[in-house]
Amino acid sequence: MSRPLVKVCGCNSAEAVDAAVDAGADYIGLVHYAPSPRHVTLEQGAALRARVPSTTKVVLLLVNEQPLPTAQAVDAVRPDIVQFHGGETPEWLGLLKRAVSHELWKAIGVRSAATLTDTLRYRGAADRILYDAAPGVLPGGNGLALDWSLLTNFRHELPWGLAGGLNPDNVAEAIRVTGAPLVDASSGLESAPGVKDPGRIRAFIEAARGG
Numbered sequence: 001m002s003r004p005l006v007k008v009c010g011c012n013s014a015e016a017v018d019a020a021v022d023a024g025a026d027y028i029g030l031v032h033y034a035p036s037p038r039h040v041t042l043e044q045g046a047a048l049r050a051r052v053p054s055t056t057k058v059v060l061l062l063v064n065e066q067p068l069p070t071a072q073a074v075d076a077v078r079p080d081i082v083q084f085h086g087g088e089t090p091e092w093l094g095l096l097k098r099a100v101s102h103e104l105w106k107a108i109g110v111r112s113a114a115t116l117t118d119t120l121r122y123r124g125a126a127d128r129i130l131y132d133a134a135p136g137v138l139p140g141g142n143g144l145a146l147d148w149s150l151l152t153n154f155r156h157e158l159p160w161g162l163a164g165g166l167n168p169d170n171v172a173e174a175i176r177v178t179g180a181p182l183v184d185a186s187s188g189l190e191s192a193p194g195v196k197d198p199g200r201i202r203a204f205i206e207a208a209r210g211g
């Protein structure tokens with residue numbers, strides 16, 4: 001298996017972005033969702049985006065935004081990828097896919113094996129599926145893990161990644177059980193909600209890449 005890609009999500013300060021980039025993250029995530037402790041305004045998102053070298057891709061995370069705010073957010077932040085983390089339908093993503101050149105990712109809250117087959121509806125609309133735990137207090141970023149064994153023998157028809165409750169202590173096991181080609185973490189890399197810990201970011205990336 002090739003080296004898994006790593007995304008550090010919810011970077012909401014220059015320190016967090018710099019720590020993720022310096023530690024070698026493949027992707028950093030900016031959350032534009034007001035109820036989240038990791039929320040960045042579009043102005044903050046654009047400023048943080050400007051710190052990121054082209055070797056690291058920027059993912060803008062949105063939740064159930066209407067078309068106009070989606071376009072405004074993408075214009076302001078200029079991400080490489082837009083991650084949709086709400087109830088966005090395959091039809092809506094498919095329309096967007098025809099209008100923009102960005103990669104589009106869709107996060108899916110996994111409750112059962114049926115959820116996995118249901119993601120096939122996003123073929124042609126999403127460039128990657130991100131499997132997360134089912135929503136909790138927030139639609140994501142709750143530090144909850146899904147049942148990894150559901151993914152063990154699943155035949156993926158779309159590029160995919162694993163999120164939900166990942167941290168430096170469990171990511172190696174999560175990759176071993178699921179074979180995830182990409183891992184994504186947010187709250188497990190924090191010292192307090194919304195405060196990234198550079199040491200945990202480094203440890204996560206090292207553990208994901210086999211120490």
Ligand SMILES: O=C(O)c1ccccc1N[C@@H]1O[C@H](COP(=O)(O)O)[C@@H](O)[C@H]1O
Pocket residue numbers: 009010029031033036037038061063085132138139140141142143144163164165166184185186187188
């Ligand atoms: O991080 C948030 O606050 C957030 C808010 C709304 C939707 C998604 C959010 N985060 C994403 O959820 C997954 C899992 O996060 P965690 O590692 O369990 O904390 C990840 O993609 C986060 O970026």
